[in-house]
Structures are given as structure tokens and as C-alpha cells.
Amino acid sequence: MPDMVNIVVNGQPVSVPSGTTVAVALLIGGVTHFRTSVAGEPRSPVCGMGTCFECRLTIDGLPHSRSCQIQCAEAMEVVTS
Amino acid sequence: MALRASPHLYTQTDTEHFDAVVAGGGIVGTACASELVRAGLRVALIEPSVIGGGATAAGMGHLAVMDDSEAQFALTRYSQLLWKELAFRLSPDAEYFPCGALWVAADDREMAEVERKQGFYQAREVPAKTLDRRALEAAEPNLREGLSGGLLLPDDAVVYPPCAARFLAEEAIASGMQLIEGRSVTELSDTAVQLDDGTSIASALTIVATGIMAARLTPGLRIQPRKGHLAITDRYPAFLGHQLIELGYLKSAHSLDSDSVAFNAQPRRTGQILIGSSRQYGTHSPDVEPHMLEAMLRRAVEYMPALADFRVIRCWTGFRAATPDKLPLIGPCPGFRNVFLATGHEGLGISTSLATARLLADLILGRASVIPLDPYLPEREFALHA
Numbered sequence: 001m002p003d004m005v006n007i008v009v010n011g012q013p014v015s016v017p018s019g020t021t022v023a024v025a026l027l028i029g030g031v032t033h034f035r036t037s038v039a040g041e042p043r044s045p046v047c048g049m050g051t052c053f054e055c056r057l058t059i060d061g062l063p064h065s066r067s068c069q070i071q072c073a074e075a076m077e078v079v080t081s
Numbered sequence: 082m083a084l085r086a087s088p089h090l091y092t093q094t095d096t097e098h099f100d101a102v103v104a105g106g107g108i109v110g111t112a113c114a115s116e117l118v119r120a121g122l123r124v125a126l127i128e129p130s131v132i133g134g135g136a137t138a139a140g141m142g143h144l145a146v147m148d149d150s151e152a153q154f155a156l157t158r159y160s161q162l163l164w165k166e167l168a169f170r171l172s173p174d175a176e177y178f179p180c181g182a183l184w185v186a187a188d189d190r191e192m193a194e195v196e197r198k199q200g201f202y203q204a205r206e207v208p209a210k211t212l213d214r215r216a217l218e219a220a221e222p223n224l225r226e227g228l229s230g231g232l233l234l235p236d237d238a239v240v241y242p243p244c245a246a247r248f249l250a251e252e253a254i255a256s257g258m259q260l261i262e263g264r265s266v267t268e269l270s271d272t273a274v275q276l277d278d279g280t281s282i283a284s285a286l287t288i289v290a291t292g293i294m295a296a297r298l299t300p301g302l303r304i305q306p307r308k309g310h311l312a313i314t315d316r317y318p319a320f321l322g323h324q325l326i327e328l329g330y331l332k333s334a335h336s337l338d339s340d341s342v343a344f345n346a347q348p349r350r351t352g353q354i355l356i357g358s359s360r361q362y363g364t365h366s367p368d369v370e371p372h373m374l375e376a377m378l379r380r381a382v383e384y385m386p387a388l389a390d391f392r393v394i395r396c397w398t399g400f401r402a403a404t405p406d407k408l409p410l411i412g413p414c415p416g417f418r419n420v421f422l423a424t425g426h427e428g429l430g431i432s433t434s435l436a437t438a439r440l441l442a443d444l445i446l447g448r449a450s451v452i453p454l455d456p457y458l459p460e461r462e463f464a465l466h467a
Contacts (some may be wrong), residue, residue: 038316038351057437062390063316063317064315064316064317064391064392
């Protein structure tokens with residue numbers, strides 16, 4: 001059993017194996033609407049490697065954080081938009 | 082974004098005679114063309130690239146009142162009020178945003194300068210409010226702690242300059258202005274201008290509004306390109322409420338030879354933050370220079386630490402048209418009878434474009450002006466080194 005890490009996604013607790021990126025944690029939890037584009041369209045991760053910027057979330061209060069490039073940390077707060 | 086030029090393209094078969102040709106479709110040229118068209122003149126505007134694509138697109142679009150000299154004050158204040166009027170009909174994409182400006186004082190010495198400025202503006206009936214340390218913190222909570230205060234200028238505003246220029250051009254086109262896009266003026270005389278394709282266009286008068294390129298058409302002009310860098314962030318709505326400028330900006334703007342940076346941050350209607358500023362003489366390369374960009378962003382982070390974690394999505398450079406005495410050149414060009422200059426606005430071209438155009442139109446049309454044109458007449462510059 002790997003070590004687990006607990007984060008909070010839109011106020012809901014989510015537990016994932018340590019080393020999981022925030023993007024993957026959300027996808028495991030069934031969240032696909034990561035952010036809303038300027039034109040009002042839902043957006044999800046595309047590249048998974050930090051170049052497409054579609055996976056941006058507010059992480060620990062910082063908007064536009066690329067969730068595919070950030071590993072989950074204990075008690076991390078994640079908000080979709 | 083580019084102005085669709087095809088319906089207005091000028092062809093060699095046209096044999097029209099214009100009342101006025103305006104060389105240069107930046108904010109100053111489009112404002113001049115707009116003024117003359119509104120007065121009923123037949124006007125052609127000649128823009129080598131796209132409307133508002135040069136220094137106009139590179140600038141911040143801060144519509145500022147300034148107090149370096151009485152002449153600078155008069156022009157900036159008059160123009161600011163003209164912008165306020167124009168705002169009622171400006172297109173939404175020009176993003177006129179009456180956010181006010183806050184000059185930030187870092188220490189007691191700068192706070193004394195705030196008091197001096199406040200007195201200057203109060204004496205001239207321009208709204209200006211001194212903020213103490215606490216009031217500054219309340220107005221802009223994301224500024225670093227320990228600043229001394231600031232000066233709030235509520236009439237300052239911001240605009241997105243290339244769209245404002247395009248608006249002025251499109252409005253003039255709708256009133257009959259001829260836009261000649263993709264051509265540049267290579268030579269001028271008192272009766273005609275030559276274009277780079279060999280076409281000659283007859284015109285009763287010509288206005289040169291080509292920014293740093295003006296000296297090519299009217300030799301003897303001492304206009305120096307003064308390079309600036311800017312960076313813009315992603316959208317962080319409500320992070321910043323006012324156009325912010327450090328008082329030390331004046332040191333940067335006034336230094337004549339050394340490279341300098343100063344903290345300057347602007348909230349855009351989109352929630353983006355536009356970060357400046359830098360000033361350099363002696364370079365013609367439009368490349369972003371990492372050491373200047375770094376110094377500029379470091380300065381911004383000194384004033385607003387949270388910016389360090391923000392994402393810059395684009396950075397670019399532009400060239401201000403700087404004159405030796407920091408005032409623009411507006412009026413008849415020495416050596417010609419029917420050629421007028423509207424250039425040399427340095428970092429205030431967006432701010433003062435509308436007043437420049439109004440004053441020049443007043444002169445051309447024989448109307449009375451609201452403020453005297455004398456301080457901006459180009460002859461001062463030519464007389465100095467004749």
C-alpha cells in the first residue's frame with residue numbers, strides 16, 4: 001500500500017497515492033471541468049506536460065497554477081473555476 | 082485585429098486631391114485625421130503597416146496628467162479631458178477604464194514630493210488626494226508594507242491604445258477618410274507626398290505623425306528612440322485597483338543617458354496586469370533584453386511581492402519618440418509652408434494624442450485653441466541647432 005496524501009478539491013477531501021499530480025488526482029476523482037475559458041467553455045488537461053495550460057487551477061490560493069506539473073501535498077487546497 | 086483595408090485601398094488610378102495627408106496611423110496620426118475629417122476636410126491617412134501597430138501598440142495606454150512643467154501639465158490635462166469625452170463613444174474593445182492613478186511614495190522624501198504634487202494639482206483644480214500609509218494600504222492591499230503613502234489622481238484612466246487608434250480610423254473612414262495602408266511616405270513637399278511605390282499624392286498640407294521615423298522625412302529633427310519593455314500577466318482580477326507608479330519613476334523618466342527601470346503596474350479590464358517600465362537610449366534593436374526585463378520585473382516584485390508567483394504571458398518592447406526637452410513637436414515644420422509635425426511625444430503619446438490633434442486642427446483651421454500651442458511649436462527645436 002503506497003503512502004497516501006490528502007488534499008481538498010472544491011471543499012471535498014480527496015485521498016491519492018503520494019507522488020500523484022494534482023491533475024491526475026482530480027481525474028481519479030471524476031473531475032473533468034478544471035477551469036472555464038474566457039469564452040465560458042469548460043476546459044480539461046490536454047498535454048499533461050505543462051505546455052498547453054488547459055489544466056490551470058487555483059492551488060493554495062494561486063490562480064493559473066498548472067495542475068499537471070504540481071504534485072499533491074498534504075492539506076493542499078484546490079479550486080476549479 | 083488588422084484593419085480590413087481593401088475597401089479603402091488607394092489605387093494609382095485615383096487622381097484625387099486631398100486637403101490633408103496624414104503620414105502615420107498611430108494614435109497621434111489617427112487622432113489628427115479624425116479631427117480634420119470632422120472639420121469637413123478631405124483627408125488621406127497613410128500607414129505602412131497596420132493602424133496602431135507601432136509605438137501605439139507597444140505603449141501602456143495610461144491617460145495621465147503630469148506636472149513636470151506647466152506646458153506638460155496643460156497638454157496632459159487638456160488631453161485627459163478630451164479622452165473623457167471620447168470615452169462615451171469609444172468602442173468597448175478600446176477598454177477605457179477610469180481606474181485612477183496612484184503615485185506611490187517609498188520614503189519621507191518621496192512623501193514630500195507627494196505633498197508638492199498635491200499642491201500643484203489643487204492650485205490648478207485637478208482632483209488629487211494625498212494618501213497616508215494606512216490609506217495607501219487600504220487602497221492597494223497588495224503593495225508591500227512599509228511604504229509611506231501616495232498621491233491619488235482619480236481622473237487618470239487607461240485605454241487599450243491600438244483599438245482606440247483603430248476606432249478613430251474607422252470612424253474617420255466612415256466620414257470619408259481615405260486609408261492608404263501598406264504604403265509609406267518617402268518624401269514630402271508643400272504640395273504633395275511621394276509614396277514608396279512611386280505614387281505622388283497631391284495635398285494642400287501634410288501632417289507628419291510617424292513617431293521615431295519623423296526625422297527621415299524632415300531632416301534636422303532630433304528625435305531619439307527611447308526603448309521600453311513591458312510585460313503582461315494572465316488574468317488575476319481584483320489584484321490591483323489603480324494604475325500604480327513609483328515616485329522614483331520620474332528619476333527614470335528624466336535620466337538622459339543611463340538605462341533605468343521604474344515600477345509601473347496597470348490593471349486591465351480583463352483582469353490582466355500590465356507591468357513596466359524601462360527606458361534605454363542608444364539601441365535600435367527591438368529584442369527583449371533579459372537583463373532589462375529582469376530588472377523591471379524585480380522592481381515590480383519589490384513593490385508588489387505577490388507578483389513573483391504570477392504568470393507573465395507576454396513581453397515586448399517599443400520605442401518612444403524622445404525630444405531633448407521632453408515636450409512634443411506640434412505645429413508647422415520649419416523649412417516648409419504646408420508641412421506640420423505631430424511627433425516627439427516620448428512616453429505620453431497616448432495621453433496627449435487627442436490634445437495634439439485638437440491643437441493642430443485649431444491651427445490649421447484658424448480656430449481659437451483652449452490652451453496655447455507655443456510651448457510645443459517645432460521651431461524651438463530647429464532654432465537650437467540651426
